[in-house]
Amino acid sequence: MEETDYSATTFLEDSAFRQWVRAPTPGTDAYWREFMRQHPGATDGITKAREALRLMDARTETDFPTNEQIQRMKGIIKERTEERPVRPLWSPVWRWAAAASVALIVGLGWWFQMHQTSSDTLYQQLTAQAETPLLEKVNTGSQSLLVNLPDGSTVALQPKSRISYALSLANNSRREVYLAGEAFFEVVKDPQRPFLVYANELVTKVVGTSFWVKAIDQEQKVTVSVRTGRVAVFSRTDAAPLSANREQDEVMLTPNQQLVFDRQYIHMQKTLVPQPELVNSAASVPTFEYRDAPVSQAFSDLKNAYGINIDYDETAMKHCLLTASLTDEPLYEKLKLICKGIQAQYQIQDDHIVITGQGCP
Secondary structure, eight states: OOEEOOSHHHHHTOHHHHHHHHSOOHHHHHHHHHHHHHOGGGHHHHHHHHHHHHHHHTSOGGGOOOHHHHHHHHHHHHHHOOOOOEEOSSOGGGHHHHHHHHHHHHHHHHHHHHHOSSOOOHHHHHHHTOSSOEEEEEEOSSSOEEEEOTTSOEEEEOTTEEEEEETTGGGSSSEEEEEEEEEEEEOOOOTTSOEEEEETTEEEEESSOEEEEEEOTTSSEEEEEEEESOEEEEEOSSOOOOOHHHHTTOEEEOTTEEEEEETTTTEEEEEEOSSOOOOSOGGGSOOOEEEEEEHHHHHHHHHHHHTOOEEOOTTTTTTOEEEEEOSSSOHHHHHHHHHHHTTEEEEEETTEEEEEEOOOO
16 A cells, blocks of 8 residues: 655655745644644654755855766766655656755755855854844853943843844844844834844844843754743744745744744744743732632732733632732742642643632532
C-alpha cells in the first residue's frame, strides 16, 4: 500500500510551506501545528525542510559557489537520486526534477555551511541593510550596561549583548533599534513615531512603555515580556524589508504578558511572565487582608492589581469565604493559598488564569 510522501522534498516544493517558514502568521502557524498534530509522521520532514530553508536564507550571495562547483554537485545528486513508491501530492511528471532541485538546494546549503568562515546572523543582516549609519554598543562586561538613546529612551543592555541604532534616531519617523542578546527597554512616549526593536525573528513595536527582549542567537527561543504599557509583536524569519502585511499579524501584549517564539518550530505562544508584578501604584494596591470575605473579592483584587484576567465559576463559588493575609506573597503564591482554602486549583491558560473547583455549600 502506497503511503503519502512526507519527505523534506515534498514540503520544500510547497509554496505555502515556504511562506510559513519565511513569514509566519498566527493563522499559518496554527494551521501547520495542527497539520503536524494530525500527521505525526510528517514532523521529521517538516523539520528538515525548515532547516534547509533557513540555512539558505541566512546566507549571502557573495559566498555562492562557482558554476563548476554547482555542476559537480549536480552530477553527484543525479547519481544518488532514487525514486520511491509513494503517492505524490503533486503531479509526478516533474517530481523527479523537483526532487533533484531540492537535493541541489540541500547540497548548496551544506556547501555554504562548510565554506563560510563566519555565520551571518539576522542581526548582522538587518544592520547591514539600514538606510542610515548605525552606532553599535556592546556590553563586554559582567554587569548591565545603561545605554541612553538619542530620543531619551534608555536600554539596560545585558552582558554579552549588543545594540545598534541611528544617531538620527530622535528625528526619524520610525525609531528603529537592532538587538542581539538581552535588554530591558524604557521607551519615551511619542505616538507619532513608533519605536521598533528588531531581535532575531521578532519585531517589537511600541509607542511608549517598558519591556524586556531576550534574543540570544545561540538559543532556540526569543522572548518579549511587558512591564508597563502595551506592545505589538510580529515575526520575521529573514532580513527582508518590513512590510505592512506583517504588522497586520501582530500579537498585542499588556503588562505581565509575554510572547515566546520558538525558532525551530516557528511557533509563537502568548502567556504570562514567570513572576507577575503589580501594575498599579502603591496607593491603589489593595492590602490583600481578608476576614470572612467572599473569595470573589480576592479574585477581583488580584485582577486589578496585576492586570490579569481570572476566570472562575461565580455561581459555584459565590458562597466561598476567605480569611487570609496575603500582603507579601507573589501572585502565584497568593493563588496557591486561596485555592487551598476553598479546595480549588488554578491553571495558567495562555494570557489568563482559570480557577476550577467544586465550590462551597
